[in-house]
Amino acid sequence: MSLPDKTYNANWTLLFLCWLLAGGSTLGSIFFSSVMEFAPCVLCWYQRIFLFPLVIILGIGLFPLDRGVVKYALPLAMAGWLTAAYHNLLYSGIIPEKLQPCSQGVSCTEKYIDLFGFVTIPMLSLVNFSILIALLIVFQRRMSK
Amino acid sequence: MKYVIFGATCLALLGAFFLATSFYRDKQAEKYGFLAEENAALFVREHSQTLGDKDAKVYLVEFMDPACETCAAFSPFVKRIMDANPGRIKLVLRYAPFHEGADYFVKILEAARRQDRYWETLDVMYQSQPYWASHHNPQPQRIWQFLPKAGLDLERIRKDMEDPAIAEIIQQDIRDAKTLNVRKTPGFFANGKPLQAFGAQQLLDLVESEIRANYPNGPVRSP
Numbered sequence: 553m554s555l556p557d558k559t560y561n562a563n564w565t566l567l568f569l570c571w572l573l574a575g576g577s578t579l580g581s582i583f584f585s586s587v588m589e590f591a592p593c594v595l596c597w598y599q600r601i602f603l604f605p606l607v608i609i610l611g612i613g614l615f616p617l618d619r620g621v622v623k624y625a626l627p628l629a630m631a632g633w634l635t636a637a638y639h640n641l642l643y644s645g646i647i648p649e650k651l652q653p654c655s656q657g658v659s660c661t662e663k664y665i666d667l668f669g670f671v672t673i674p675m676l677s678l679v680n681f682s683i684l685i686a687l688l689i690v691f692q693r694r695m696s697k
Numbered sequence: 698m699k700y701v702i703f704g705a706t707c708l709a710l711l712g713a714f715f716l717a718t719s720f721y722r723d724k725q726a727e728k729y730g731f732l733a734e735e736n737a738a739l740f741v742r743e744h745s746q747t748l749g750d751k752d753a754k755v756y757l758v759e760f761m762d763p764a765c766e767t768c769a770a771f772s773p774f775v776k777r778i779m780d781a782n783p784g785r786i787k788l789v790l791r792y793a794p795f796h797e798g799a800d801y802f803v804k805i806l807e808a809a810r811r812q813d814r815y816w817e818t819l820d821v822m823y824q825s826q827p828y829w830a831s832h833h834n835p836q837p838q839r840i841w842q843f844l845p846k847a848g849l850d851l852e853r854i855r856k857d858m859e860d861p862a863i864a865e866i867i868q869q870d871i872r873d874a875k876t877l878n879v880r881k882t883p884g885f886f887a888n889g890k891p892l893q894a895f896g897a898q899q900l901l902d903l904v905e906s907e908i909r910a911n912y913p914n915g916p917v918r919s920p
Contacts, residue, residue: 579714587718
């Protein structure tokens with residue numbers, strides 16, 4: 553295998569991981585809403601809106617490997633990250649609850665899962681978007697070399 | 698090669714999803730089976746309205762909402778399943794008035810029960826539902842023009858429906874619905890086992906499996 557081939561494969565794997573992360577979290581969020589029947593709150597919906605298209609966009613970017621995919625994927629991931637960050641601030645009570653946009657319907661601060669005392673759904677979302685953004689930036693750096 | 702990796706991962710992800718789904722549902726079914734043995738009252742309260750033979754061994758518990766379209770659509774089907782297996786199924790109605798303002802109709806229904814017109818009133822409600830329970834424009838008052846069809850004394854209904862005992866029944870049912878994780882109506886349980894995937898065939902399968910388990914000697918008749 554020649555060196556460019558190796559780099560190409562490594563970059564492909566990097567983007568593949570991004571896609572895997574997006575796909576895994578998409579299925580995870582569908583599992584929470586459709587199987588465990590946790591109703592998604594408004595903020596959750598915004599995060600899903602930024603997450604779901606990533607599965608398609610990143611998937612297309614893999615065949616053939618397209619560095620331009622970052623241009624479309626990164627803004628979505630960042631918007632998702634901002635929403636998730638805001639959601640976590642609400643959730644942890646740093647922003648008072650009365651400022652939340654969802655006064656009717658499902659509360660954005662109702663706790664559904666609480667693994668090990670700190671893993672919550674908004675937390676998972678924030679971590680997921682953070683890793684995605686980091687991987688996408690690394691991918692772009694490597695591709696522009 | 699990359700296509701293979703991609704395709705295999707897609708399959709693996711979906712496979713994991715469906716495995717997790719069936720695992721979770723089995724766990725839930727186990728949990729409710731356990732609840733059913735430990736605490737039958739969660740499913741059938743003293744106040745619960747029942748239909749069918751008192752010796753029936755299959756308890757079909759339905760969490761319903763008079764303003765729920767699917768409950769109305771399912772009602773004749775449930776009756777047909779019961780008619781096909783006379784004496785074996787006991788229907789227990791519980792309230793989960795999730796539609797906004799739906800407890801109003803439950804109150805009318807419970808008041809009608811005091812006039813021994815429960816099932817007639819429920820039928821009238823289900824049939825006239827499109828006229829008063831429209832989602833974008835609910836008009837609860839319009840139900841009153843249909844109620845005389847059930848042979849009700851409307852003055853008494855208006856008085857009885859304000860009884861705090863009825864409000865307490867509704868609160869109790871909502872609490873039980875929450876405990877049993879009923880988030881949508883109609884929510885069915887057959888002898889404590891939840892209907893896992895919603896649908897007419899699935900309901901029939903669930904009820905028939907309970908009939909088979911409890912009446913090993915008699916044939917199961919489908920509606």
